[in-house]
Amino acid sequence: MIQRNNIWSNIDWITVLLYLVLVFMGWFNIYAAVYDTDHQSIFDISQRYGKQLLWIGAGVALAIIIMSIETNFYVFFSYAIYGVMVSLLLLVLLIANEVNGARSWLEIGGFKLQPSEFAKFATALALARYMSTFDFKLKNFKSLAIMALIIFTPAALILLQNDTGSALVYFSFVLVLFREGLSGLVLFLGTLVATLFILALILSKLTLILVLLGAAALIYLILNPKFSQYFKILVFFATGILLSFLLNAILGKKYELGDIIIFGSILGSLVTLVYSLIKKFKNYAIISLFFLGSVLFSISVDYTFNNILESHHQVRIKELLGLESNPYGAGYHVNQSKIAIGSGGMWGKGYLNGTQTKFNFVPEQSTDFIFCTVGEEWGFAGTFVVIALFVFFLSRLVWLAERQRSVFSRIYGYSVAIILFFHFVVNIGMTIGIMPVIGIPLPFFSYGGSSLWSFTILLFIFIRLDASRLENFRDSRNT
Amino acid sequence: MNDYSKRSYIIILVFVLVALVFLIRLFRLQVLDSTYKQYATNNVLREVVQYPARGLIYDRNGELLVYNKTAYDLLITPREVKAFDTTLFCNLLDITREDLEAGIDKAKKYSKYKPSILVKQISPENYAVLQEQLYKFVGFHTQTRTLREYSAPAAAHALGYVGEVTQNDINKDAYYKSGDYIGVSGIEKTYEAQLRGTKGVKKNLVDVHNRIQGSYLGGSEDIPAQIGNNLTTTLDIDLQLYAEKLFKNKKGAVVAIEPSSGEVLALVSAPVYDPGLLVGRVRGANYSMLESDSLLRPLFNRALLAKYPPGSTFKTINALIGLQEQAITTNTMFTCYGKGSSPIRCTHDHGTINVVGAISGSCNPFMWNTFRSIIGRSKTSAEGFNKWRHYLLDFGLGTTLSEDFANSLKGDLPTVDYYNRIYGKGHWNALTVRSLAIGQGELGATPLQMANVAAIVANRGYYYEPHIVKAIEGDTIRSSFKTKHGVEIDAKYFEPIIEGMSRVVKGAYLIPGLEYCGKTGTIQNNHGIDHGAFEAFAPKDNPEIAIFVYVENSKWGASYAAPIAGLLIEKYLNDTIATNRQYVEKLMLNANLLDPNKIVIEDDSEE
Numbered sequence A: 001m002i003q004r005n006n007i008w009s010n011i012d013w014i015t016v017l018l019y020l021v022l023v024f025m026g027w028f029n030i031y032a033a034v035y036d037t038d039h040q041s042i043f044d045i046s047q048r049y050g051k052q053l054l055w056i057g058a059g060v061a062l063a064i065i066i067m068s069i070e071t072n073f074y075v076f077f078s079y080a081i082y083g084v085m086v087s088l089l090l091l092v093l094l095i096a097n098e099v100n101g102a103r104s105w106l107e108i109g110g111f112k113l114q115p116s117e118f119a120k121f122a123t124a125l126a127l128a129r130y131m132s133t134f135d136f137k138l139k140n141f142k143s144l145a146i147m148a149l150i151i152f153t154p155a156a157l158i159l160l161q162n163d164t165g166s167a168l169v170y171f172s173f174v175l176v177l178f179r180e181g182l183s184g185l186v187l188f189l190g191t192l193v194a195t196l197f198i199l200a201l202i203l204s205k206l207t208l209i210l211v212l213l214g215a216a217a218l219i220y221l222i223l224n225p226k227f228s229q230y231f232k233i234l235v236f237f238a239t240g241i242l243l244s245f246l247l248n249a250i251l252g253k254k255y256e257l258g259d260i261i262i263f264g265s266i267l268g269s270l271v272t273l274v275y276s277l278i279k280k281f282k283n284y285a286i287i288s289l290f291f292l293g294s295v296l297f298s299i300s301v302d303y304t305f306n307n308i309l310e311s312h313h314q315v316r317i318k319e320l321l322g323l324e325s326n327p328y329g330a331g332y333h334v335n336q337s338k339i340a341i342g343s344g345g346m347w348g349k350g351y352l353n354g355t356q357t358k359f360n361f362v363p364e365q366s367t368d369f370i371f372c373t374v375g376e377e378w379g380f381a382g383t384f385v386v387i388a389l390f391v392f393f394l395s396r397l398v399w400l401a402e403r404q405r406s407v408f409s410r411i412y413g414y415s416v417a418i419i420l421f422f423h424f425v426v427n428i429g430m431t432i433g434i435m436p437v438i439g440i441p442l443p444f445f446s447y448g449g450s451s452l453w454s455f456t457i458l459l460f461i462f463i464r465l466d467a468s469r470l471e472n473f474r475d476s477r478n479t
Numbered sequence B: 001m002n003d004y005s006k007r008s009y010i011i012i013l014v015f016v017l018v019a020l021v022f023l024i025r026l027f028r029l030q031v032l033d034s035t036y037k038q039y040a041t042n043n044v045l046r047e048v049v050q051y052p053a054r055g056l057i058y059d060r061n062g063e064l065l066v067y068n069k070t071a072y073d074l075l076i077t078p079r080e081v082k083a084f085d086t087t088l089f090c091n092l093l094d095i096t097r098e099d100l101e102a103g104i105d106k107a108k109k110y111s112k113y114k115p116s117i118l119v120k121q122i123s124p125e126n127y128a129v130l131q132e133q134l135y136k137f138v139g140f141h142t143q144t145r146t147l148r149e150y151s152a153p154a155a156a157h158a159l160g161y162v163g164e165v166t167q168n169d170i171n172k173d174a175y176y177k178s179g180d181y182i183g184v185s186g187i188e189k190t191y192e193a194q195l196r197g198t199k200g201v202k203k204n205l206v207d208v209h210n211r212i213q214g215s216y217l218g219g220s221e222d223i224p225a226q227i228g229n230n231l232t233t234t235l236d237i238d239l240q241l242y243a244e245k246l247f248k249n250k251k252g253a254v255v256a257i258e259p260s261s262g263e264v265l266a267l268v269s270a271p272v273y274d275p276g277l278l279v280g281r282v283r284g285a286n287y288s289m290l291e292s293d294s295l296l297r298p299l300f301n302r303a304l305l306a307k308y309p310p311g312s313t314f315k316t317i318n319a320l321i322g323l324q325e326q327a328i329t330t331n332t333m334f335t336c337y338g339k340g341s342s343p344i345r346c347t348h349d350h351g352t353i354n355v356v357g358a359i360s361g362s363c364n365p366f367m368w369n370t371f372r373s374i375i376g377r378s379k380t381s382a383e384g385f386n387k388w389r390h391y392l393l394d395f396g397l398g399t400t401l402s403e404d405f406a407n408s409l410k411g412d413l414p415t416v417d418y419y420n421r422i423y424g425k426g427h428w429n430a431l432t433v434r435s436l437a438i439g440q441g442e443l444g445a446t447p448l449q450m451a452n453v454a455a456i457v458a459n460r461g462y463y464y465e466p467h468i469v470k471a472i473e474g475d476t477i478r479s480s481f482k483t484k485h486g487v488e489i490d491a492k493y494f495e496p497i498i499e500g501m502s503r504v505v506k507g508a509y510l511i512p513g514l515e516y517c518g519k520t521g522t523i524q525n526n527h528g529i530d531h532g533a534f535e536a537f538a539p540k541d542n543p544e545i546a547i548f549v550y551v552e553n554s555k556w557g558a559s560y561a562a563p564i565a566g567l568l569i570e571k572y573l574n575d576t577i578a579t580n581r582q583y584v585e586k587l588m589l590n591a592n593l594l595d596p597n598k599i600v601i602e603d604d605s606e607e
């Protein structure tokens, strides 16, 4: 109880200040984004900026409440909070009406909330709680499975709401796991998967398999320059491909060249795998497995893309990869966003002088594309400041997380930093055309009560945990 | 702390790397690449051309003749068009569905992103209704234009009309853009540069729906349209209107000039038409209608473009040349044998007369003898003819008399070469070309030229370039208008001619209390009834008006041309027609010379 009085003096005020700076910068930019001469008062609550001020006020109140609650509360009730949030997500699926193709809003007495926003901090709490238990081990399959369940249950429910962007946020927890000791190999595999994914979309099947074959041939050669061994593998593959051609001829030449070579390569790699296992060439076996996996993965990506994804998703992904460009088609929004930011120049057009955002050339200019207003009215100077502030803010969170004595607090802290980072990357990346158009808000900047409150709760629970980092509370792995 | 705490640096490194990627990208977008700024400007800037009002046109007494009325063009930007109620649209604009579809196709062909005119010159009344409904038609907007409006349906030929620029106009002058208006004829054409003003531009900011949100940079880059300069013409609109009225149901022309200045007081080509017919959306149809009237040819400006043989009105010039060349003197007497005269017969038996009697009686043999004497004084016919011809050029025949008219003819004045070609060199003489002596044969003069001849006689030997514009607001008129052009005939030789002309005036065209001078003319017409002409100036001393009236198919100059000229002179000098002369006015007004069956000609001629 004595320490409780010290809470306020132990708060990391720098983080709180950064929070307030970002929130108010966001508010000023929302005002600029929807500003029109008919409604000039920044406090006009019929307008978005007036409402945002209400949300900010409520956010501050929320923060104070969060700070007043005992730390133990969050640890004790982490699973309960998580359970409530997952239930809410389920409820939304059952009762919510569809808005813009998504089913994510919950209406409580005229008040609209987006449970998917609040599920983030709940998941972070549950994950921190689970990973800080004694018997949790990253290399233990059961631990991994439960952890995956915690992360992907809300993600799956949100995906079912048709809110892809918010669901993707949950993949960012991988970085938290990385900090907790997840093998670098996982990240390598992740990178490989991403590369293959992009290659599968960019390249035709024939080119793709030739590229994979070439890469495999090179790696086999590097690992074992002895020609006699290498020659055998070449023969395996050649035979496989030849057989595939023969088979196609027998079947009446039904298949395309790419498909034939793919089938032959699979045959060849299978033979190589069996041969390597018999001869106990471990390296060859691994490469063959990777090759086989890569080919199968690419084929399934290709198939998924062309047969399962809806056409507007296909177009968005293709545009992102530069496969398609049409300034008046689906890329219109990104193009307008780039025009707005690009027209800002070095120093911007000045506050309230933006034309692209104000005159609605930029879509969702107060929510997902709020960064455009910064770019247009404040120029590169403004975007630099915002990005620098975010990087400083995120790094400070990492630093705070590292200074935690409890594993729970550290993992939760990392979760906060990583979730905010993911939003930062995807949102700004989207407005400058290097990320797909995934509708997720820029933390603290974007208009909207749900997102502002969810980020406020997410952050202030951590600030609360940090403020009492010197206390001893129930933590199974206290150091 | 655990073993992996060092990984925090990797994570912070990732943050920084991502931020760097963003900043590099942003630096390129915002600082290095200027194309986005251009795109942004294109997005929000709508340059709206501000069309100036054309200059106003006044008559010599400050009466407003031509002013402007507002009309609206409806423009379409094909890319922005959303589905709309085409039936309502067509009803509002009074166009057919086919017109609409053709218009939209044309606009799309021009540009999908730039606006082009779909419906031109919508009247303010239709516009008021349209504007209330315009919000239903996304991708359409209007622009304000001005059209000509006339305070009186008069002087159509002199004023000319305004039409849309042709590709040729655009090629000649980069000022013009498709859809602009330009003076096509008359004063509107000659004074296009002064009347048109200067187009301006208004730079508006528009939102993504093309709705205007305000002016660009607070309007500091806007260029306001400069309205055209106002013109004061030399026309007297009352005289002009009266002349047009008198020419009802007649073909012909009137040109009246103030001799002391060369200012054209009236310029009529009959049949007349209402200049308002060639304004607005009805212009095309009306133009075709007027143009297709091959019988009356109302668009043909007879005052400037008709080459009529001057006929007996020419006798004044011939007599003046004779006196100056001393081919005759005031005492020279020739004998007329009437119809028995040779080689040119006469309408009357004038007996032995001097030049005054020859002019007043329009004696053909006297003129033939004078002409023969002029030609005969030189060694060869050709030389003599050239001397005679030189005087005609002095009188403005066979020349472009004035630059003040968009389109006028030089008329026909045969040359020595011409006769050499026809008759062979040395094989022709005065006798061969004797018709010239009485203003016939190969001579052709426009009414403007003949009115100027009347002015020269009135001035006793000089003239000012006939012109129709008296003053330009903010500009000066051509200096040539102030230049005195003398003819090489001594003033004293004009007196006997003027004396003869004053004796011509009698009967229906005698104006009590006014001494004035005239000369009738009848021009043979091989295709129908002869044409009548009258050349006059008034008063005899210190003349204020010189006039030439030409009435087609009026038989004798004295039948219609002279009475009409008399009425015009009386109107101009006295402002009213005397009560005892109103029967003449009535007679002239009621005369219909377009229908051959109705023509009543009194046999009352001297010619």
Ligand SMILES: [Zn+2]
Pocket (backbone or CB within 6 Å): B336, B337, B338, B346, B347, B348, B349, B350, B351, B361, B362, B363, B364, B365, B366
């Ligand atoms: Zn005679």
